[in-house]
Amino acid sequence: MNELLEQFLVESRELVQAAADDLLALERNPGDPARLDGAFRAVHTLKGSVALFELAPMGAALHAGEDLLEALRRGAAAPDRVAMDTLLALVGASEAWLESFAADGRLPEAAEAEGRALESALRARMSGVAAPSAPPPAASQDWLPALLEREAAAIARARTEGQALTALRYAPSPDCFFLGDDPVATLRALPGPIALHIAPREPWPADGPAPFTCNIVIEAVFAAPEAELRKGLRLVADQVALAPVPVPAPAPSGPGLPAPRGLRVDAARVDALVDLAGELVVARNGLAHLVARVGEENPALARALAESEAGIGRLAERMHRTALGLRLVPLGRAFARLPRLVRETAGGLGKEVTFTVLGEAVEADRTVVDGLFDPLLHLLRNAVDHGIEPTGAREAAGKPRTGRITLSAAREDGGVAVTLSDDGAGMDPARLRAVAKARGVADAATIDALDDREALDLVFRPGFSTAGAVTAISGRGVGMDAVRAAVEALGGRVTLSSIPGQGTSVRLLLPGGAAVMGVLTVRAGGELYGIPAETVAETARLPKAAIQPLGAGEAFVLRGRTLPVLRLAALLGLEPAPRGATARLLVTGGGTDGVALEVEGFGGRLDVLLRPPQGLLRGLPGLVGTALLGDGSALLVLDLPDLLARAGAA
Amino acid sequence: MSVRLDGDVIRLEGPARVEDAEPLIALLQAGERRAVDLDGCGPLHAAVFQVLLALRPPIRGTPADPFDARWLLPLLAPQPGP
Structure with a gap:
């Protein structure tokens, strides 16, 4: 392109x-x-x-x-x-x-x-x-391409100075002299001309120009923003057309000129910068190690080095945070098209809805914001279609005719919470249970055992749809399960609350952005994986004999506590390597329900830049995200609690 | 502005106004290939500029107004071709 x-x-x-x-x-x-x-x-x-x-x-x-x-x-x-x-x-x-x-x-x-x-x-x-x-002839913009071509040289010159250029076509009305206008004087007052062309509007009469009939068309290019030119042209606004000269490449604004907009930078370049900054943080870890070695031989030098290392570390981390900030975009980007879609949807259903958006300025990582549009769209359609009652029903229930839907975003716990609430009919747990049974979402006994809160969660089960009739609006074969999957793929969670008769509120908790995470690298099934250090309570090397069979599995005793032993490779669906004389275990949790995971080798501790899973990795179970290693290879960082839950062991 | 015939040259002096267009046309049409001297004149009114653009007399001198000198004068240069 x-x-x-x-x-x-x-x-x-x-x-x-x-x-x-x-x-x-x-x-x-x-x-x-x-x-x-x-x-x-x-x-x-x-x-x-x-x-x-x-x-x-x-x-x-x-x-x-x-x-x-x-x-x-x-x-x-x-x-x-x-x-x-x-x-x-x-x-x-x-x-x-x-x-x-x-x-x-x-x-x-x-x-x-x-x-x-x-x-x-x-x-x-x-x-x-x-x-x-x-x-007026000026209103059509057929003139622009010809003007751009004619003035290409001047435009190219001005562009190297990085100025915003605006093209003008000014066709003064023939009687303008009588009105006291002097089009040339108007032109003279405009800032930053870089090209000017004046031609007759109609061919000159054979007997010479009529002295009081203005018969010229002015085309010009100015190194000035459109708004500024418009000011100078306000008295002849009906006779002029202005168009920004399209810029072929993002042009930095000239010195002293306020940039009309931010600089557009290819997202891939920002990502590259983030990766580099992240690597700098990681590389600095190596420096700390060297400082420690120097300390054994030359304590004075080591102190000086350590100070310098700490300074570099602070700078590296600041740089990394700043670079990460470049990936942040306001949530408004995902919200922007929604008001129109709500309006269309409500209009199509003959409902009246007021839609309020709050917190558009809250920022999150670009991946998260871009991935949010589809789930939000679906939730909104649901809210308008199934949440908000028809006008008549609302009046009968003593509610205002117009339904209210509010979408709000706020920073929360280092992440972002997006809440969509409506004041519609709400969800009835009894009805949800009945529908779930009828659709065979789960067996009846399980469904009956759910409390009201858990019953709400039934809507997230695949194949569940509460709509009695599938409507053109939200019945498109995508259910709340797809919403949950999409949000989880972004590293987020969805929760639902509802009060029958008063409305429903859906809450999405999303990660704020990519973050530096301490991980432990381990080897399993011949591959290297990262495990968030916070999920590891301790690591242990044990003689093979310390692991004993227990029931169908294995276990070992750690300080009087019996812990089941699972093989990480097996959890990942890989072929575990045979156990050597020493077993390497990492203990999760730390609470009473700790589990020991056997790995084939320990790497080391690394600070990595964690990114939400993207592309094919999105939605892969048991994955927190990926990180780029110093050698350019990608490290999959595992979500141990999730893996264990899936294995039915936690 | 004054529009003055000086031999074969029409001299424009001082700021041009809309009413200068008519005498300028008359002087240009009365004599074959009369030149117009713009030295020190201006700023030019669109009505006067339009006459020069339509009749294309040879132009001499440089207008005093910098805008006119930089932007209008080149438009009055003899055109290549027919």
């Missing part, structure tokens, strides 16, 4: 999102001028950048959307529900088109018809009002 296209896609997605946010805010607070301006700008800019690619149906629809927003701004159209629906439909369609364009390099077949339908729906909202006479 070329860089221009890549940049276009990134920015367009942001613009679509910005437009959606503003429109939704506008719906809550009709006539909010800042939001209206925001939506207009987003649609306008999107329309402008769309012109660079073969996206004509999208451009035409966006143009109609821009016109409608402009009419709303002038007060010439009413921001009623239909207008908002149509505009949001435009935003939704644009989003789908962009994704299809990103995937296939072109719009889907249906886009043309769809675009035309949207266009006429949008225009229909403007009919009956004094529609703007013919759209």
Whole structure:
């Protein structure tokens, strides 16, 4: 994918999102001028950048959307529900088109018809009002590619200085001289011109120019942000079009210029930096070891070295934390599209729902945030579909007509808690038990033995769905079990609480980010594994004879306590190596239910940078995450409690 | 601004206004290939600039206004081709 296209896609997605946010805010607070301006700008800019690619149906629809927003701004159209629906439909369609364009390099077949339908729906909202006479020639952005080509040299030069560039097309109205306008004076006042071209709007009359008819079209490029130019052009805003000059590569802002946005950096580069910083932390461990050796021969030198080592250590850890911070993104990224989806879902079901989002600014690792969208979407659909009752039922129950759904995020215990609660019908444990029995989720005796809280957990069992009828909204063959699996794959947990008649609350506890973890490396089945040091109570080397058969398994006695011995390799489904003269055991837990795991060898203790399992490893049982070792190989870090639970031994 | 005929050269002096366009057209159309001297003039009004752009007389001198000198003057240079 070329860089221009890549940049276009990134920015367009942001613009679509910005437009959606503003429109939704506008719906809550009709006539909010800042939001209206925001939506207009987003649609306008999107329309402008769309012109660079073969996206004509999208451009035409966006143009109609821009016109409608402009009419709303002038007060010439009413921001009623239909207008908002149509505009949001435009935003939704644009989003789908962009994704299809990103995937296939072109719009889907249906886009043309769809675009035309949207266009006429949008225009229909403007009919009956004094529609703007013919759209001013400046409003179409066919001019941009030609301008960019003509001024390519100047643009390239300015770009090396890293400035944000904006293209202008200014077609002064023919009678502007009578109104006291001097388009050249307007131009002169604009900051940072880097290219200027002036051409006749229409061919000059054969008998020479008419002295009082302005017949020029000005095209220019400025090294200034659009907003600043707009200020200088506000009096002739109807005669100008502005478009940001697409940047082929992330350009750092020039000295002294405030960066309009953050720097875009490829995620892989950030990951590489995080890995390097992590390795630095690990490499420093080696230094500590050397310092200890020097201490035996030269205590004075060792003290000086130790001090220096501690300083390097502090810096390395700070650097590592900072680098990790680069991977953190606000949860708002996963939340952003949800309000629109709630609105659509509720609209489709004829329900009224107020959706509130809190804590968008809370940050978590990018993997976690990106992986959160799907489970949240499913939970939300469930809440709207099954949680919130139909309006009539709510009124009968003495509740407000409009259902409330709240999504909130907060930092908690080094992780992030995301809670989705609704004030709907709630879940009835008795009914859940009945459904679970009917569906054969578990045998009846087991189900009856569950207390009410545990009964709620039945919804997470595979094959469970409480919907009497599968609806188009949430009945898509994905159940709460998929939600739980997705959240656990991110290293998180899901819990559910519900009060019948009052609502349901789903809580996701997620890891805040990748973290440095002390692990013990061990060998099992010929492979190296990491085990979080915190789960190991102690390690022991025993003569073979100390391990005795006990029932079907083996055990040994440690300080008067009999501990079962399990082979780690067997837990992992590997072939254990035969036991030598000495058995190597690590004891888990430390409590009364400790277990001894036999391994084939101990490595050492390492501080590693733990990352949530990704790709194929996601959802692999018994895995906390992976870590990159100094030699570039990956270390699987095991979740001992989980492994033991799965083996039925804990 | 004043628009003054000095031999075969039309001199523009001082700041240009919209009403300077009409006499400029008249002077340019009255004499074949009269040059226009912009030395020290400006800032130019769009109406005056438009006349120069349409009739393309040979241009001499440099306008006093830096914007005009840097950005407008090059647009009035003789165009290659027909």
